[in-house]
Amino acid sequence: MSIQARRERERAERERAIVAAARDLAESEGWDAVTTRRLAAEIEYSQPVLYSHFKGKDAIMAAVAVEGCGEMAAELAAARAAAPDPRQAVAGIATAYAAFAERRPALYDAIFRLPVALSFASQEAPVELARAFAELAETLRPFAGGDDLETFTETFWSGLHGLVTLMRDGRLRRAEHERRLALLVDRFAPLG
Amino acid sequence: MSIQARRERERAERERAIVAAARDLAESEGWDAVTTRRLAAEIEYSQPVLYSHFKGKDAIMAAVAVEGCGEMAAELAAARAAAPDPRQAVAGIATAYAAFAERRPALYDAIFRLPVALSFASQEAPVELARAFAELAETLRPFAGGDDLETFTETFWSGLHGLVTLMRDGRLRRAEHERRLALLVDRFAPLG
DNA sequence: ATAGATTGACTAGCGGTGCTAGAGTTGCGG
DNA sequence: CCGCAACTCTAGCACCGCTAGTCAATCTAT
Numbered sequence: 001m002s003i004q005a006r007r008e009r010e011r012a013e014r015e016r017a018i019v020a021a022a023r024d025l026a027e028s029e030g031w032d033a034v035t036t037r038r039l040a041a042e043i044e045y046s047q048p049v050l051y052s053h054f055k056g057k058d059a060i061m062a063a064v065a066v067e068g069c070g071e072m073a074a075e076l077a078a079a080r081a082a083a084p085d086p087r088q089a090v091a092g093i094a095t096a097y098a099a100f101a102e103r104r105p106a107l108y109d110a111i112f113r114l115p116v117a118l119s120f121a122s123q124e125a126p127v128e129l130a131r132a133f134a135e136l137a138e139t140l141r142p143f144a145g146g147d148d149l150e151t152f153t154e155t156f157w158s159g160l161h162g163l164v165t166l167m168r169d170g171r172l173r174r175a176e177h178e179r180r181l182a183l184l185v186d187r188f189a190p191l192g
Numbered sequence: 193m194s195i196q197a198r199r200e201r202e203r204a205e206r207e208r209a210i211v212a213a214a215r216d217l218a219e220s221e222g223w224d225a226v227t228t229r230r231l232a233a234e235i236e237y238s239q240p241v242l243y244s245h246f247k248g249k250d251a252i253m254a255a256v257a258v259e260g261c262g263e264m265a266a267e268l269a270a271a272r273a274a275a276p277d278p279r280q281a282v283a284g285i286a287t288a289y290a291a292f293a294e295r296r297p298a299l300y301d302a303i304f305r306l307p308v309a310l311s312f313a314s315q316e317a318p319v320e321l322a323r324a325f326a327e328l329a330e331t332l333r334p335f336a337g338g339d340d341l342e343t344f345t346e347t348f349w350s351g352l353h354g355l356v357t358l359m360r361d362g363r364l365r366r367a368e369h370e371r372r373l374a375l376l377v378d379r380f381a382p383l384g
Numbered sequence: 385a386t387a388g389a390t391t392g393a394c395t396a397g398c399g400g401t402g403c404t405a406g407a408g409t410t411g412c413g414g
Numbered sequence: 415c416c417g418c419a420a421c422t423c424t425a426g427c428a429c430c431g432c433t434a435g436t437c438a439a440t441c442t443a444t
Contacts, residue, residue, distance in 0.1 A: 147375055
């Protein structure tokens with residue numbers, strides 16, 4: 001029994017290594033640099049080994065995305081918890097969201113720009129993603145007014161997503177980033 | 193002289209055909225289906241001919257994007273012109289924006305999600321793109337209040353962009369699309 | 385203990401990608 | 415009429431995601 005256990009342990013470890021290698025490579029050189037061959041070289045196994053762990057490259061990216069979801073949710077939660085009042089909570093979580101997207105662009109892309117990987121509303125979405133969304137929703141709750149909270153949150157979240165993606169692609173003036181964020185926050189969580 | 197003129201005419205026509213083929217293929221089968229080989233087959237020339245017109249595949253996509261910018265600007269302008277009052281103008285242009293993104297997803301992607309193609313703020317950006325942005329800005333002007341109009345517009349535009357991209361990727365509930373649009377409009381162009 | 389079965393990682397290869405070097409044809413200017 | 419320049423072609427490079435089939439190592443059962 002112990003031998004099988006060791007095997008499973010080694011296998012799990014290798015799977016962890018694959019995801020970690022994919023993530024590191026993506027963060028340091030971008031997703032284009034993440035090829036199955038390079039990944040295989042990184043973990044010091046042959047290419048087909050990857051396919052005994054994941055259905056394909058997309059599945060590996062999805063695994064990285066799931067990992068990233070957890071971190072993002074944690075950072076959003078921390079930002080919310082640190083805020084002294086509801087309005088500053090919105091500002092804080094917006095800043096945290098943008099900071100995450102900027103600091104971990106590859107991770108952010110895996111989560112939100114991946115061709116088809118994670119569906120937000122479906123049950124295949126990891127609980128961490130739901131947690132991140134819930135953090136946003138709870139932060140916004142005091143400001144939803146008569147609007148449905150989920151719809152309200154989706155709209156605010158879309159604003160954040162648009163801001164970070166367009167800016168990273170060089171389609172928005174970087175210098176105005178904070179002002180745009182503040183403006184968005186002000187529209188969804190106005191003073192008084 | 194007439195022979196050279198004819199050659200140039202044919203060459204220009206062929207270039208037009210390349211862009212048209214790329215656009216048609218992208219709209220009917222998605223950008224993944226747009227390969228240099230299929231493009232070459234479509235225009236009934238060999239592959240390397242493409243490279244005598246464009247530096248690479250990215251340049252072809254950029255050309256498609258420029259074409260799309262013009263149409264988008266026109267549709268936004270029409271939506272603005274058709275509106276009876278400033279607030280309905282914002283609602284109308286938002287709807288037109290979302291409709292364009294939905295009706296021409298490949299074109300929209302070429303314009304706004306292309307790796308690096310068009311920089312909004314740089315001079316390489318086509319005038320049509322600036323026109324589209326200006327339509328948005330003029331529509332929003334009555335509501336910018338004390339905020340800088342360009343920053344205000346960028347933020348609203350990001351909201352639209354986030355809504356249409358996240359929804360198309362299946363990360364937002366489709367049924368709530370119009371409600372989210374209305375909510376966004378209401379935040380940037382409130383009643384009274 | 386050994387023969388057979390099973391697991392699992394490997395080499396090699398398929399069909400595809402964007403792109404390019406060099407050959408070969410075509411038409412112009414001296 | 416001939417040499418030259420322009421231009422399109424075939425062929426091929428290096429890479430991609432992915433898979434079939436070989437082969438060694440391990441486990442099972444006699």
